[in-house]
Amino acid sequence: MVDLSVKIGNLGLKNPVMTASGTFGYGLEFADFIDLSRLGGIIVKGTTLNHREGNLYPRMAETPSGMLNAVGLQNKGVEYFAEHIYPQIKDIDTNMIVNVSGACVEDYVATAERIASLDKIPAIELNISCPNVKQGGMAFGTSCEGAASVVSAVRKVYPKTLIVKLSPNVTDIASIAKAVEAEGADSVSLINTLMGMSIDAERRRPRLSTITGGLSGACVKPVALRMVWQVANAVKIPVIGLGGISSATDAVEFLLAGATAIQIGTANFIDPAITVKVVEGIEEYLKRHNFNSVQDIIGALEVR
Amino acid sequence: MKKYIKDFVLTENKQLHSAYALMKFRPQDGELPDMLPGQFVEVRIDDSTTTYLRRPISIHNIDSNNKELWLLVRRAGDGTNRLASYKEGTIVNMVLPLGNTFTMPADKQHQPLLIGGGVGVAPLLYWGKVLQEQGLRPAFLLGARTDKDLLQLDDFEAVGDVYLSTEDGSAGEKGFVTQHSVLQQQFSYIYTCGPKPMMQAVARIAREKDVPCEVSLENMMACGVGACLCCVEDTVEGHVCVCKEGPIFNIDRLQW
Structure with a gap:
């Protein structure tokens, strides 16, 4: 038996495979396809203090080996989540983690406080990296000061595991990671989507209602892998890697680069059962290379 | 309804004309899940470099005797072009069944009217068959640019009355479906699928006639x-997912 378990701060994961926010609904949408309890964690859709309708349609454009989205954090607000969705998901036997976003520091704090009151939510992922909202979101995640201000405020009210999701749309992601680590984040997850754009030349119009959007899918993997490697070398807290992971081999690459856990996002749309295949594939890899534990390959990249 | 990720074998691929293929599939494991009219499948197309996401395609018909799923595929881009060109025997992976279904008419006195334009005729055949099984005789009003774009009239005629309109007058009445004389009659329900301007025009007629109306939307999708x-x-x-709460919507729910 190989040991697949990992720890993110005080949070134990049965294996390093989680789902990325906004790509897996509340988990329930995928319950017909996989046994949700086989996952290390499920990060549910971005939640804000108040109801948000999100951006206008069209919100999606396919790109080579990827897609752009401009959903804009559509959700019914934290109170609706707590009253109507939480009761449906609280007994799923995995870590149910809520992705929290906001337009200002006060919103983040109030949302995190409400989530903290829900017993079966052991962690939040603070989204300071959404490229699709006019206020807040990525604005906080693109400067060390902005990132530090949100994390410091939320840390004061949120005692459980605090993960901070970083934006790749910056010059030096490692410095942002260090800034949030200094404010008490338990972990960083990266990358959120890369800002991109798509144009319909025949109609001379942008394909997204917001003109620009966030790029995800297999095409972003090399960028994500590079950033995970840079951040893992810069901070002491565990790093959660994501960005284009579509197979167990992809996942292993992120672990070797220094990620303690990984998230699968856009690949869920192409194969709704991909997460469990990645769990099985990591186990198969470890056996084939005679490792007893997934811990043995975290950061085990041999550079010389 | 339980959803599946399933491999299907392509048993027949009939090129209807340059842009359309009628494709029949049998589940590789022999188990055809229950599927309702109006629902759709998401087809995986692996061999197209520009096709990353699955393609949502309406369920055209279920042949339960032969355990076959029929899809009517329009060659819209590289992905659907490759799909429509697959040889018989090809294994195709699908996620299904997705989305909701049509509403049975409460009024049993009058005929239900099913209006389709272009590839929008796809979900209407299966729905017409189910209406027929319920003892109703559906009327189909099918529109296209020319007579060559009218697909599978024999299959529709086997299920109900068929009225045609073509933009060039080469078959049926000349003009758009919304100008067809059959619309003078009273119907119990109107169901429509096709280009959005056509469906919006049908919705206006349904409102004028005070007939309940459902439309099948095909917004750009990723997950399904x-x-x-x-x-x-x-x-x-507010904003609702067409893939989950639709694709069938009563026009009273829409901002049309």
Whole structure:
């Protein structure tokens, strides 16, 4: 038996495979396809203090080996989540983690406080990296000061595991990671989507209602892998890697680069059962290379 | 309804004309899941470099005797072009069944009218068959640019009365479906699928005639299961996912 378990701060994961926010609904949408309890964690859709309708349609454009989205954090607000969705998901036997976003520091704090009151939510992922909202979101995640201000405020009210999701749309992601680590984040997850754009030349119009959007899918993997490697070398807290992971081999690459856990996002749309295949594939890899534990390959990249 | 990820074998691929293929599939494991009219499948197309996401395609018909799923595929881009060119025997992976279904008419006195334009005729055949099984005789009003674009009239005629309109007058009445004389009659329900301007015009007629009306939307989708929130339609309740709450909507829910 190989040991697949990992720890993110005080949070134990049965294996390093989680789902990325906004790509897996509340988990329930995928319950017909996989046994949700086989996952290390499920990060549910971005939640804000108040109801948000999100951006206008069209919100999606396919790109080579990827897609752009401009959903804009559509959700019914934290109170609706707590009253109507939480009761449906609280007994799923995995870590149910809520992705929290906001337009200002006060919103983040109030949302995190409400989530903290829900017993079966052991962690939040603070989204300071959404490229699709006019206020807040990525604005906080693109400067060390902005990132530090949100994390410091939320840390004061949120005692459980605090993960901070970083934006790749910056010059030096490692410095942002260090800034949030200094404010008490338990972990960083990266990358959120890369800002991109798509144009319909025949109609001379942008394909997204917001003109620009966030790029995800297999095409972003090399960028994500590079950033995970840079951040893992810069901070002491565990790093959660994501960005284009579509197979167990992809996942292993992120672990070797220094990620303690990984998230699968856009690949869920192409194969709704991909997460469990990645769990099985990591186990198969470890056996084939005679490792007893997934811990043995975290950061085990041999550079010389 | 339980959803599946399933491999199908392509048993027949009939090129209807340059742009359309009628494709029949049998589940590789022999188990054809229950599927309702109006629902759709998400087809994986692996061999197209520009096709990353699955392609949502309406369920055209279920042949339960032969355990076959029929899809009517329009060659719209590289992905559907490759799909429509697959040879018989090809294994195709699908996620299904997705989305909701049509509403049975309460009025049993009058005929239900099913209006289709272009590839929008796809979901109407299966729905017409189910209406027929319920003892109703559906009327189909099918529109196209020319007579060559009218697909599978024999299959529709086996299920109900068929009325045609073509833009060039080469078959049926000349003009758009919304100008067809059959619309003078009273119907119990109107169901429509086709280009959005056509469906919006049909919706206006249904409102004028005070006949309940459902439309089948095909917004751009990624996940197909209500997770990514990309395919939203603006409704009276705000943005809702076409893939999960639709694709069939009563026009009273829409901001049309």
